[in-house]
Amino acid sequence: AQSVSQHNHHVILSEAASLELGCNYSYGGTVNLFWYVQYPGQHLQLLLKYFSGDPLVKGIKGFEAEFIKSKFSFNLRKPSVQWSDTAEYFCAVNAERAGGTSYGKLTFGQGTILTVHP
Amino acid sequence: ETGVTQSPTHLIKTRGQQVTLRCSSQSGHNTVSWYQQALGQGPQFIFQYYREEENGRGNFPPRFSGLQFPNYSSELNVNALELDDSALYLCASSYKGWEETQYFGPGTRLLVL
Numbered sequence: 572a573q574s575v576s577q578h579n580h581h582v583i584l585s586e587a588a589s590l591e592l593g594c595n596y597s598y599g600g601t602v603n604l605f606w607y608v609q610y611p612g613q614h615l616q617l618l619l620k621y622f623s624g625d626p627l628v629k630g631i632k633g634f635e636a637e638f639i640k641s642k643f644s645f646n647l648r649k650p651s652v653q654w655s656d657t658a659e660y661f662c663a664v665n666a667e668r669a670g671g672t673s674y675g676k677l678t679f680g681q682g683t684i685l686t687v688h689p
Numbered sequence: 690e691t692g693v694t695q696s697p698t699h700l701i702k703t704r705g706q707q708v709t710l711r712c713s714s715q716s717g718h719n720t721v722s723w724y725q726q727a728l729g730q731g732p733q734f735i736f737q738y739y740r741e742e743e744n745g746r747g748n749f750p751p752r753f754s755g756l757q758f759p760n761y762s763s764e765l766n767v768n769a770l771e772l773d774d775s776a777l778y779l780c781a782s783s784y785k786g787w788e789e790t791q792y793f794g795p796g797t798r799l800l801v802l
Contacts, residue, residue: 575731603788615732615779615793622788660730665789674724675745677781677791679731 573598575664577680579630584652585688592683594646594662604645605677606636615661632656654689672673693782693794701800702770710765710797712780721763721789722743723755724779732779736765739785775801 578593596602606618619630626638636647645662662680694713702708714721720739724732734747738757752768760783767774777798781791 600698605790612742615794617790617792620790663731675720675737675739676734676747677722677724677732678734681731
């Protein structure tokens with residue numbers, strides 16, 4: 572069964588600091604990878620996604636993530652965080668079904684709470 | 690474009706009761722997935738509906754059941770509620786295909802007393 576591990580439960584940064592949130596998954600086959608964000612009082616929103624091609628993907632609000640297949644990792648980065656980035660971040664994976672479509676199931680990590688101080 | 694909507698937003702039930710949660714998918718989507726998110730945890734996959742049939746199920750007992758309607762909206766039913774069923778229930782809609790991307794609704798907060 573696939574699983575997703577997010578290394579940090581709570582990260583505290585000052586504005587303008589750089590951010591890297593770790594995500595590792597366990598699954599031997601082809602996967603689709605996602606980062607979702609949940610701002611305080613709001614619902615889960617898609618930040619970025621990877622299906623194939625360039626392993627460095629760019630998302631909204633200046634976020635990017637790099638897929639490293641050999642390390643089963645999909646870490647999220649942002650060069651300079653803002654107070655408005657305070658939120659909970661979830662990494663999620665779903666596996667490819669034989670025949671090329673994806674399984675419907677998204678497996679999520681436990682989430683990382685990011686607090687940015689002004 | 691209308692996003693994913695869920696109703697009700699909050700619900701309080703007592704142990705042993707039954708509950709029905711509703712979800713309307715985003716325009717152009719044909720697939721609905723349901724997740725349970727306990728406090729401090731990531732969402733856990735309950736099941737997915739595609740073409741009005743269950744298309745995958747997570748590790749949840751049979752008292753969790755669902756439906757998808759011809760307009761792609763969906764219901765989640767939970768029978769014989771237990772205290773541990775207290776959680777945020779999330780619905781996500783998507784278009785079935787290889788690059789399937791799920792978009793989430795605001796959730797229904799269920800409290801079982």
